[in-house]
Amino acid sequence: MAVKFKDYYEVLGVPRTASDSDIRSEYRKLARKHHPDVNPGDKSAEDRFKDINEAYDVLSDPEKRKRYDQLGQNWKAGSDFTPPPGAGGTRVEFGDFGDIFGSDGGSGGFSDFFESMFGASRGRGGSRSGSNFGMQGRDIEAEITISLEEAHRGVTRTISLEASQPCPDCGGTGSKDGKVCPTCRGAGVVRRTKTLEVTIPAGVREGSVIRLAGQGNAGTRGAPPGDLFLHVRIAPHPLFQIVGEDDIEIEFPVAPWEAALGAKVIVPTLDGTVEMNIRAGTQGGQRLRLRGQGLARRGGGRGDQYVKIKLVIPPKLTPTERDLFQKLAAESLFNPRDLLPRR
Numbered sequence: 349m350a351v352k353f354k355d356y357y358e359v360l361g362v363p364r365t366a367s368d369s370d371i372r373s374e375y376r377k378l379a380r381k382h383h384p385d386v387n388p389g390d391k392s393a394e395d396r397f398k399d400i401n402e403a404y405d406v407l408s409d410p411e412k413r414k415r416y417d418q419l420g421q422n423w424k425a426g427s428d429f430t431p432p433p434g435a436g437g438t439r440v441e442f443g444d445f446g447d448i449f450g451s452d453g454g455s456g457g458f459s460d461f462f463e464s465m466f467g468a469s470r471g472r473g474g475s476r477s478g479s480n481f482g483m484q485g486r487d488i489e490a491e492i493t494i495s496l497e498e499a500h501r502g503v504t505r506t507i508s509l510e511a512s513q514p515c516p517d518c519g520g521t522g523s524k525d526g527k528v529c530p531t532c533r534g535a536g537v538v539r540r541t542k543t544l545e546v547t548i549p550a551g552v553r554e555g556s557v558i559r560l561a562g563q564g565n566a567g568t569r570g571a572p573p574g575d576l577f578l579h580v581r582i583a584p585h586p587l588f589q590i591v592g593e594d595d596i597e598i599e600f601p602v603a604p605w606e607a608a609l610g611a612k613v614i615v616p617t618l619d620g621t622v623e624m625n626i627r628a629g630t631q632g633g634q635r636l637r638l639r640g641q642g643l644a645r646r647g648g649g650r651g652d653q654y655v656k657i658k659l660v661i662p663p664k665l666t667p668t669e670r671d672l673f674q675k676l677a678a679e680s681l682f683n684p685r686d687l688l689p690r691r
């Protein structure tokens with residue numbers, strides 16, 4: 349039977365020399381992008397998703413990858429290909445994508461090329477019951493919100509989430525005492541809330557993704573579990589704003605006489621406080637920099653903290669203050685309107 353040759357390396361966009369981890373990371377990227385859940389009703393995304401899974405199924409399995417590589421590079425994707433004698437017919441294990449697409453047989457499964465190379469482990473249109481291959485657990489995507497200080501220092505959090513787990517009654521086999529397990533109805537997995545302790549390293553940022561390998565949904569019948577991807581969010585902070593990648597900024601109130609005469613002030617930082625000099629003649633809106641007082645970086649080092657001067661006027665004056673301001677007003681030669689640009 350002639351079938352169209354598929355270039356699995358091309359499908360995943362990796363070189364033929366790609367390492368297992370490169371293949372895995374490219375696969376994850378593509379699978380997330382083309383997953384039917386994020387592209388509902390998009391037939392081409394669904395086809396692409398199937399191709400990606402098929403390519404990954406082969407390239408992530410050393411045995412299959414070896415057999416595939418032995419075909420040589422003489423084949424071009426899409427050209428007619430006749431499998432060498434001995435190929436195909438072997439029963440192999442692979443995930444049952446029928447479940448993902450909500451279809452049973454027919455449109456699910458892998459291409460003719462795959463089946464001619466590695467054999468069909470799932471009879472087309474045939475019954476799946478009694479088959480003993482497992483399905484790898486799906487990944488879980490979840491969100492976690494932490495404070496700015498926690499992003500800076502790292503934190504250990506206990507989180508709870510819904511995930512499928514091996515059925516405790518049948519040990520994940522799906523059957524009990526020769527009958528279909530009543531707890532999981534034969535699936536081998538049950539949905540339960542699970543609690544995890546998660547360590548979030550210092551230096552994460554808004555949008556950072558933490559991968560917890562094997563903490564996704566359980567696989568069926570001994571197949572490996574998926575991973576958990578935690579997307580980090582950073583809660584707004586009452587004092588500090590994140591600016592750029594690693595810097596923070598605080599709006600810092602200063603009295604007119606402090607700005608005019610200069611002052612030593614205590615400024616809050618992520619780790620406590622520091623003393624800072626405000627020079628005589630400091631203007632409102634000016635940004636002063638505290639080097640190395642910003643956010644910790646993943647690889648070490650820190651960003652800076654900016655102190656944005658906000659001139660504040662006493663909302664109410666004591667009689668003495670009033671008197672002093674009046675003296676100043678009478679005495680001063682300073683006219684702020686002189687600073688306006690000339691027309």
Ligand SMILES: [Zn+2]
Nearest residue numbers: 515518529532
């Ligand atoms: Zn069970």
